[in-house]
């Protein structure tokens with residue numbers, strides 16, 4: 318494995334403030350977090366007692382999406398932005414379980430992800446970790462390590478999973494993703510999960526927890542989330558709540574929306590294909 322990044326590869330972490338990656342790790346039951354992050358996670362649990370289950374279900378959706386992309390869609394290159402701290406099953410493990418030759422480039426702006434990725438990937442030559450920022454898509458595209466690792470003349474799955482909620486619409490996150498998608502070959506895919514707003518109090522609770530703990534974590538209507546896909550057609554079953562979303566088996570017997578627990582109506586997933 319190789320690693321790179323603009324910040325010092327051995328950064329001094331500020332542990333006094335919660336970070337998105339470490340709060341999420343705490344919600345997933347991980348150990349790579351500090352007191353401030355656990356306090357942030359506690360706020361989530363205060364407003365959404367099942368926030369940990371939401372995080373776990375998001376990881377399960379990540380695996381479902383990656384395995385659909387590797388198996389059914391035949392994708393063997395993944396650019397995973399906002400990849401998060403390593404946890405139980407990561408993108409490279411999910412993809413390489415289907416195709417051992419699949420290549421993965423992880424990008425996260427929190428340098429702790431690089432530090433932990435280095436240890437996890439010490440023996441994996443098909444996977445790299447880079448510190449960079451979705452807000453600077455051109456920097457990601459020009460990153461030498463990413464360009465040496467992924468072949469941009471062939472389809473790539475761009476993963477922006479569990480990260481849109483951390484940007485306000487005023488920042489125009491869709492434009493960053495558009496810059497990235499424009500650089501990808503026809504036949505590439507875009508995989509997104511995001512917090513949804515269908516008017517339920519628990520969804521609003523998730524937003525409140527994010528704003529109080531991290532200063533971000535907005536919810537969006539399904540119509541607004543659809544716009545993240547930049548007009549590209551979604552593969553079946555389209556955009557749906559995670560517990561109803563099975564891209565590998567879109568005809569699966571799934572519970573009705575009303576049958577889901579309220580905490581299961583907080584996140585939606587979708588995958589679109591670039592023509």
Ligand code: SAM
Pocket residue numbers: 337338341375376379398399400401402424425426427430449450451452477478479480483
């Ligand atoms: N994608 C993983 C998943 O769905 O399980 C992790 C999601 S976690 C909630 C969001 C991740 O996005 C964190 O690791 C955080 O550090 C990262 N992140 C936040 N803002 C970012 C940015 N501007 N550029 C790159 N990564 C960012």
